Amino acid sequence: xxxxxxxxxxxxxxxxxxxxxxxxxEINLNIGLFHSSHLLPTVxxxxxxxxxxxxxxNLIAATIGPGSFTGIRVGLSAAKxxxxxxxxxxxxxxxxxxxxxxxxxxxxxxxDAKKGEVxxxxxxxxxxxxxxxxxSVEEFASLPVEVFIGDGALxxxxxxxxxNPGAKISRRSLFSAAEVGLLGFELWKRDQVIEDPRKIYxxxxxxxxxxxxxxGK
Amino acid sequence: xLLAIETSCxxxxxxxxxxxxxxxxxxxxxVDLFKxxxxxxxxxxxxxxxxxxxxxxxxxxxxxxxxxxxMEAVAATKKPGLIGSLLVGYSYAKALAYGLGxxxxxxxxxxxxxxxxxxGRKFRFPLLGVVVSGGHTAAYMVEGLSFRVVAxxxxxxxxxALDKVAKKLGLGYxxxxxxxxxxKGGDPYAYDFPVVRLKDGSLDFSYSGxxxxxxxxxxxxxxxxxxxxxxxASFQRxxxxxxxxxxxxxVERYKPAxxxxxxxxxxxSHLRERVxxxxxQKGLALYLPEKRFCGDNAxxxxxxxxxxxxxxxxxxxxxxxxxxxxxxxxxxxFAK
Numbered sequence: 001x002x003x004x005x006x007x008x009x010x011x012x013x014x015x016x017x018x019x020x021x022x023x024x025x026e027i028n029l030n031i032g033l034f035h036s037s038h039l040l041p042t043v044x045x046x047x048x049x050x051x052x053x054x055x056x057x058n059l060i061a062a063t064i065g066p067g068s069f070t071g072i073r074v075g076l077s078a079a080k081x082x083x084x085x086x087x088x089x090x091x092x093x094x095x096x097x098x099x100x101x102x103x104x105x106x107x108x109x110x111x112d113a114k115k116g117e118v119x120x121x122x123x124x125x126x127x128x129x130x131x132x133x134x135x136s137v138e139e140f141a142s143l144p145v146e147v148f149i150g151d152g153a154l155x156x157x158x159x160x161x162x163x164n165p166g167a168k169i170s171r172r173s174l175f176s177a178a179e180v181g182l183l184g185f186e187l188w189k190r191d192q193v194i195e196d197p198r199k200i201y202x203x204x205x206x207x208x209x210x211x212x213x214x215x216g217k
Numbered sequence: 218x219l220l221a222i223e224t225s226c227x228x229x230x231x232x233x234x235x236x237x238x239x240x241x242x243x244x245x246x247x248v249d250l251f252k253x254x255x256x257x258x259x260x261x262x263x264x265x266x267x268x269x270x271x272x273x274x275x276x277x278x279x280x281x282x283x284x285x286x287x288m289e290a291v292a293a294t295k296k297p298g299l300i301g302s303l304l305v306g307y308s309y310a311k312a313l314a315y316g317l318g319x320x321x322x323x324x325x326x327x328x329x330x331x332x333x334x335x336x337g338r339k340f341r342f343p344l345l346g347v348v349v350s351g352g353h354t355a356a357y358m359v360e361g362l363s364f365r366v367v368a369x370x371x372x373x374x375x376x377x378a379l380d381k382v383a384k385k386l387g388l389g390y391x392x393x394x395x396x397x398x399x400x401k402g403g404d405p406y407a408y409d410f411p412v413v414r415l416k417d418g419s420l421d422f423s424y425s426g427x428x429x430x431x432x433x434x435x436x437x438x439x440x441x442x443x444x445x446x447x448x449x450a451s452f453q454r455x456x457x458x459x460x461x462x463x464x465x466x467x468v469e470r471y472k473p474a475x476x477x478x479x480x481x482x483x484x485x486s487h488l489r490e491r492v493x494x495x496x497x498q499k500g501l502a503l504y505l506p507e508k509r510f511c512g513d514n515a516x517x518x519x520x521x522x523x524x525x526x527x528x529x530x531x532x533x534x535x536x537x538x539x540x541x542x543x544x545x546x547x548x549x550x551f552a553k
Contacts, residue, residue, distance in 0.1 A: 035308075036538070037537040040311055040315055043315075069260065069264075073308070077267060077305045077306075077312065078309065080312075081308075082312045084316070085285060085313050085316025085317045086316050198275070201268075208264070210254055211258075214253070
């Protein structure tokens with residue numbers, strides 16, 4: 001049971017290969033939003049380093065959002081095509097879960113959503129407590145939690161400190177493909193994977209600017 | 218046999234092509250999504266492409282009676298276009314080629330439009346290949362797979378001018394077909410729109426002057442009823458006048474053996490008639506695409522993709538699409 005996993009929802013591209021629940025390898029590149037050019041070369045290189053063929057992969061697990069709209073689309077377009085051509089299922093993972101589910105204390109995960117917003121959810125002891133949502137920066141910084149994590153937490157560190165003096169801002173790595181693979185494996189064990197690539201959907205959490213302008217949120 | 222994908226603007230399209238024959242071609246337009254906005258919204262378009270890409274690919278394969286494992290290569294539009302839209306089709310195509318272990322070929326959307334006129338025929342070179350659409354207006358001297366830009370628009374594309382005037386009048390989107398329908402029976406000379414020539418003697422197209430003039434008229438007087446029909450007929454005539462005026466100058470300068478007029482606006486029957494008359498006068502062989510290949514489609518991407526593959530073109534795993542090409546306005550490498 002081999003899993004190819006990736007996260008393209010942030011500027012921290014990350015690709016991993018797992019054997020069931022065990023990590024075989026992970027490549028993280030701190031290069032920003034270059035998913036279109038770099039995702040497949042990274043996948044190919046990692047498979048070669050592990051002496052695996054793409055036909056050895058049994059499951060693709062990837063983040064469906066929230067995060068960079070374009071990043072998500074690049075990742076999911078590739079996921080659809082690979083699942084279709086290799087005839088393997090897809091495990092959809094929420095980007096925030098990949099960062100938050102392994103935290104023990106009460107934790108807010110925030111991915112910078114630009115335009116003064118943060119995609120966020122709150123976690124406690126390995127469980128998600130709130131629905132992922134697009135919060136204003138102020139709402140995010142005021143969440144009643146012990147730890148903040150994610151590029152949203154780093155970006156708005158000062159505001160969090162002023163609104164939430166007791167909270168810690170985690171410096172943990174934001175590269176999450178290995179965790180995406182583990183969560184994907186859990187979905188596979190529970191028979192919650194997607195067999196039909198037409199049914200792989202993104203999680204945007206926010207309408208386009210043109211729609212917001214026209215109809216409000 | 219090759220699967221082709223096109224997502225450069227607001228059409229999600231796929232086709233199966235084999236040795237120059239189009240085995241199937243499916244185009245799903247997003248036009249309805251944009252009627253309310255009077256023009257395309259890139260983010261909405263990109264989202265729609267992602268929803269549709271797999272659906273369209275499977276529909277195309279099933280219409281051709283082929284399986285994905287029958288595909289020996291994948292072709293996709295690489296440039297120019299809306300980058301968010303291009304990225305969906307291109308990322309899909311690249312991963313598909315990788316998964317299947319076959320070659321990927323990236324295709325220039327405008328070059329493919331020119332070649333849409335060759336499907337089922339054989340070009341005579343040198344060819345003056347013209348693309349007139351909502352996003353682009355450009356002319357190339359073409360010899361086989363070599364394309365030299367000889368004119369492009371300085372500002373708006375021809376179809377864009379039609380779109381903007383239709384939007385100003387509240388007639389809907391896209392403007393070209395609405396204007397053609399509503400202009401029927403109108404007097405094409407009721408309004409005087411002069412042919413715009415650029416002061417530097419260049420043969421580039423320019424539509425913003427014409428568009429602004431039309432918008433000034435709309436703002437100055439009530440263009441309604443009979444008057445609206447005359448106004449639209451005149452404006453449409455003026456847009457076509459400029460195309461013919463440039464074709465005339467381009468043919469004088471570059472002496473092609475034949476002419477191809479392609480792209481979304483080439484479905485317009487006035488343009489087709491005038492181009493037919495023009496090429497007959499000049500003694501040029503004329504190629505107009507079949508109507509189903511005028512607008513954006515993947516058949517043309519696959520058709521040109523096959524030729525590029527035969528000539529040895531391949532994309533590597535790092536390749537990524539571009540919003541512009543040498544025929545885009547403002548791109549510097551354009552050589553006179």
